[in-house]
Amino acid sequence: MSFELETAVHPEKLKRVAIEPVSRVEGHGKVTILLDENDQVHQVRLHIVEFRGFEKFIQGRPYWEVPVMVQRLCGICPVSHHLAASKALDMIVGAKLTPTAEKLRRLMHAGQMLQSHALHFFHLSSPDLMFGFGSDAAQRNVVGIISAFPEVAKKGVLLRKYGQEVIRHTAGKRVHGTGSVPGGVNKSLSVDERDQLLKDIYQMVAWSREAVQIIRGLFEKNLEEYNAFGRFPANSMSLVRADGAMDLYHGGLRARDAAGKVIFDHHNYEHYWEVISEDVKPWSYMKFPFMKALGPDDGWYRVGPLARVSNCDFIPTPLADKAREEFLAFDAGRAAGATLGYHWARMIEMLHAAETIKDLLHDEDILGTDLMAKGERAQRGVGVIEAPRGTLIHHYRVNEDDQIIRANLIVSTTHNNQPMNEAIRQVARQYLNGKKLTEGLLNHIEVAIRCFDPCLSCATHALGQMPLEVELIDAEGGCVDRLVKNQLAASSAD
Amino acid sequence: MNAPILIFGWGNPSRGDDAVGPLLVERIDALNFPGVECLTDFQLQVEHALDLKGRQRVLFIDASVEAATPFTVTPLIADKDASFTSHAMSPQAILHAFTQLEGCPPPPCWMLAVRGESFELGEQLSSSAELHLKAALQWVQRWLDA
Numbered sequence: 001m002s003f004e005l006e007t008a009v010h011p012e013k014l015k016r017v018a019i020e021p022v023s024r025v026e027g028h029g030k031v032t033i034l035l036d037e038n039d040q041v042h043q044v045r046l047h048i049v050e051f052r053g054f055e056k057f058i059q060g061r062p063y064w065e066v067p068v069m070v071q072r073l074c075g076i077c078p079v080s081h082h083l084a085a086s087k088a089l090d091m092i093v094g095a096k097l098t099p100t101a102e103k104l105r106r107l108m109h110a111g112q113m114l115q116s117h118a119l120h121f122f123h124l125s126s127p128d129l130m131f132g133f134g135s136d137a138a139q140r141n142v143v144g145i146i147s148a149f150p151e152v153a154k155k156g157v158l159l160r161k162y163g164q165e166v167i168r169h170t171a172g173k174r175v176h177g178t179g180s181v182p183g184g185v186n187k188s189l190s191v192d193e194r195d196q197l198l199k200d201i202y203q204m205v206a207w208s209r210e211a212v213q214i215i216r217g218l219f220e221k222n223l224e225e226y227n228a229f230g231r232f233p234a235n236s237m238s239l240v241r242a243d244g245a246m247d248l249y250h251g252g253l254r255a256r257d258a259a260g261k262v263i264f265d266h267h268n269y270e271h272y273w274e275v276i277s278e279d280v281k282p283w284s285y286m287k288f289p290f291m292k293a294l295g296p297d298d299g300w301y302r303v304g305p306l307a308r309v310s311n312c313d314f315i316p317t318p319l320a321d322k323a324r325e326e327f328l329a330f331d332a333g334r335a336a337g338a339t340l341g342y343h344w345a346r347m348i349e350m351l352h353a354a355e356t357i358k359d360l361l362h363d364e365d366i367l368g369t370d371l372m373a374k375g376e377r378a379q380r381g382v383g384v385i386e387a388p389r390g391t392l393i394h395h396y397r398v399n400e401d402d403q404i405i406r407a408n409l410i411v412s413t414t415h416n417n418q419p420m421n422e423a424i425r426q427v428a429r430q431y432l433n434g435k436k437l438t439e440g441l442l443n444h445i446e447v448a449i450r451c452f453d454p455c456l457s458c459a460t461h462a463l464g465q466m467p468l469e470v471e472l473i474d475a476e477g478g479c480v481d482r483l484v485k486n487q488l489a490a491s492s493a494d
Numbered sequence: 495m496n497a498p499i500l501i502f503g504w505g506n507p508s509r510g511d512d513a514v515g516p517l518l519v520e521r522i523d524a525l526n527f528p529g530v531e532c533l534t535d536f537q538l539q540v541e542h543a544l545d546l547k548g549r550q551r552v553l554f555i556d557a558s559v560e561a562a563t564p565f566t567v568t569p570l571i572a573d574k575d576a577s578f579t580s581h582a583m584s585p586q587a588i589l590h591a592f593t594q595l596e597g598c599p600p601p602p603c604w605m606l607a608v609r610g611e612s613f614e615l616g617e618q619l620s621s622s623a624e625l626h627l628k629a630a631l632q633w634v635q636r637w638l639d640a
Binding site: 054056057069072078119123142143146147150153154156157158160161164174175176 | 506507508509533534535536539540541543544574587590591594595615616
């Protein structure tokens with residue numbers, strides 16, 4: 001089946017606009033839009049080149065190297081891969097974690113959530129939100145934010161910095177940390193380190209509350225536009241704790257349909273393939289995951305902050321839970337179904353992460369020294385966490401010589417493949433139809449994609465940066481105009 | 495209190511010559527120069543502007559296919575360039591962010607771009623990049639002694 005605006009009836013008669021790659025997302029992707037001579041939109045597609053090199057890269061390596069190696073998959077969310085791999089390898093070594101080890105991992109994860117959400121909101125999305133989707137591109141960037149809203153920008157930088165300090169103290173290093181290992185962690189938290197983090201955590205909680213109010217205020221100010229922008233009904237999936245609470249580190253899989261009805265609940269993620277599968281389409285290298293119970297046409301789903309906040313029964317920290325209730329009640333619940341609601345949900349999660357850090361720093365177990373556990377060796381391990389962008393699945397098979405013989409990674413951005421395509425088709429229909437395309441109009445497409453905070457580096461399993469190119473191609477395939485929007489001077493693959 | 499000199503290298507250790515930045519910083523760190531802090535990361539981000547606070551001078555190190563062989567050194571000037579629209583920022587943009595955030599000019603900064611050839615996932619450092627790295631290390635030692 002083809003979705004509306006997925007495939008044009010006569011593409012050969014249409015002109016093609018390519019946004020390549022999408023900026024302010026990690027890695028690279030490309031959006032193609034086919035227009036007729038009256039600038040009516042006939043086809044919109046987000047293309048992401050999925051490269052499975054990383055799975056091959058780790059095949060043959062000893063399993064205990066994997067939690068460190070997988071961090072090299074992505075410069076944006078290395079901790080998510082570090083922890084998902086560690087959880088999978090806990091199964092391989094048969095470990096049930098000690099309380100201290102689990103809490104240190106949860107602390108590391110909350111630090112990652114805080115810094116990732118802060119970067120995305122304050123520096124990648126706030127330019128669109130605070131200046132307007134079609135505003136002057138010269139101002140619509142983080143420098144414009146620093147100039148126009150210096151206090152907001154500075155809080156964003158310091159929130160991010162704080163999250164990275166949490167990671168440094170738990171992972172052992174600022175980058176390429178080794179803290180989490182199969183069976184536990186290899187570094188305890190000292191009293192000095194705990195006290196350093198405690199010193200600033202109340203400020204981080206306060207700033208996170210302010211951030212929730214910033215996005216709420218933007219919704220109130222632009223109510224109709226924000227609720228309608230790229231809106232579409234969708235299923236959702238996330239981990240939840242046994243009591244239904246949001247749990248970003250561990251839980252069972254829960255899925256709901258667009259009306260909130262539960263499709264499956266508390267499904268053991270060690271058997272994720274029983275409930276989800278992946279579809280392929282001839283025009284895309286990236287797969288399209290779906291729930292088996294509904295099939296590929298109806299079973300696609302969104303993951304990430306919006307899915308998690310609306311999927312759980314409550315958030316187990318008080319300020320974030322209150323913020324969640326307000327979000328779900330806002331405008332009779334319409335914001336919770338809006339694509340731009342991702343930003344609001346993301347800030348609620350940032351607040352939850354800050355509260356979680358505060359609680360863990362006050363928990364005496366966090367200073368414990370019983371760090372490792374082991375049990376009966378297994379050959380298959382599955383680790384699932386809720387990464388900043390959504391559900392992240394790591395699945396490994398290990399042979400008797402302790403080598404990885406098979407790896408499969410399903411990343412958040414892949415889960416969100418169909419939702420991102422739906423969002424940009426809605427936006428194209430709402431904003432582009434019949435209009436002469438400008439940079440500001442095309443940025444609306446990117447705004448929709450950025451709601452999901454896609455990490456194309458993870459999705460493609462390859463690191464890379466490319467400039468943004470917009471090409472206008474006529475019906476004969478000739479390039480009539482070309483704009484290079486972002487040319488990075490750096491030439492390395494960083 | 496920050497050390498007066500910062501050396502900051504970035505790159506992905508698992509992508510061939512992209513490892514030059516972090517590897518070179520690692521080797522400098524092993525020499526234990528007094529008053530020098532060595533930091534690495536995958537890529538430059540806006541919060542790295544805060545790492546420039548309180549420094550007397552800063553050296554950024556990255557691999558480059560555009561640098562002369564074995565390396566190129568250039569002074570850096572704060573610049574609001576297009577890298578602000580990406581997850582990864584240029585060092586010039588980091589300096590600009592510092593100016594905006596701190597309300598004062600950044601410390602004197604240089605860019606050491608070490609020539610790299612191949613950046614494929616899973617590759618080791620190429621033999622030519624290894625030679626360039628050694629030459630760059632000698633230059634950094636002189637720079638630190640100056």
